[in-house]
Amino acid sequence: MIAGTSALIPDAAAQGGILRAAGYANGAYRANVLTSWKEIARYMGKGVRTVQRWEQDFGLPVRRPYGSNKKAILARPQDLDAWVAMRCKSRAALEMPGDDSSGGRPGQLVGRLCMLNAGMETARMLRENHHALMREINVALQELRASIASIEMKQR
Numbered sequence: 161m162i163a164g165t166s167a168l169i170p171d172a173a174a175q176g177g178i179l180r181a182a183g184y185a186n187g188a189y190r191a192n193v194l195t196s197w198k199e200i201a202r203y204m205g206k207g208v209r210t211v212q213r214w215e216q217d218f219g220l221p222v223r224r225p226y227g228s229n230k231k232a233i234l235a236r237p238q239d240l241d242a243w244v245a246m247r248c249k250s251r252a253a254l255e256m257p258g259d260d261s262s263g264g265r266p267g268q269l270v271g272r273l274c275m276l277n278a279g280m281e282t283a284r285m286l287r288e289n290h291h292a293l294m295r296e297i298n299v300a301l302q303e304l305r306a307s308i309a310s311i312e313m314k315q316r
Contacts, residue, residue, distance in 0.1 A: 194235045203237060204244075218247070238292075242285040245278060 194200045200222065201208045214220040221239040225232055 192236070194237065194240075195233070197233065200233075200235050200240070204240060219243075236289070236292075238285055238289055242282055242289065245282045245285070248278070 194203055197208045197212060201211045204211055206214075211220060215222050220235075221243050222233045222235045225234065
């Protein structure tokens with residue numbers, strides 16, 4: 161069990177992520193990128209120290225801009241939601257009694273279906289994040305090529 165995740169409900173993560181669990185479902189808080197520990201903590205409904213510990217101990221997906229100090233961070237809400245969905249899914253798998261796939265009780269079958277749906281949703285979010293990252297990389301690569309070409313033109 162992850163320390164400090166008692167408020168995170170797997171259903172909330174599977175049905176719209178932390179945004180709904182933290183009370184931002186009605187559109188009061190929407191950001192493409194969270195730029196501080198305080199924003200990340202507010203988004204996740206936890207304290208700053210807790211989310212910093214999650215990054216250190218459990219691999220909370222935050223990024224640090226290249227060449228900046230350790231204090232500057234960036235996080236995308238989609239990445240945080242996918243991370244929580246994966247953590248909650250693995251926690252639910254650990255708590256599920258037995259793995260008898262030969263005709264278990266209906267409750268176990270429903271639980272397995274819920275886990276499967278959560279896994280599919282996580283895969284969808286990860287795929288979308290992958291595509292977004294590839295677009296970002298392509299833009300950065302184009303900018304780099306343009307910079308190199310301008311430097312070469314100045315040297316001539």
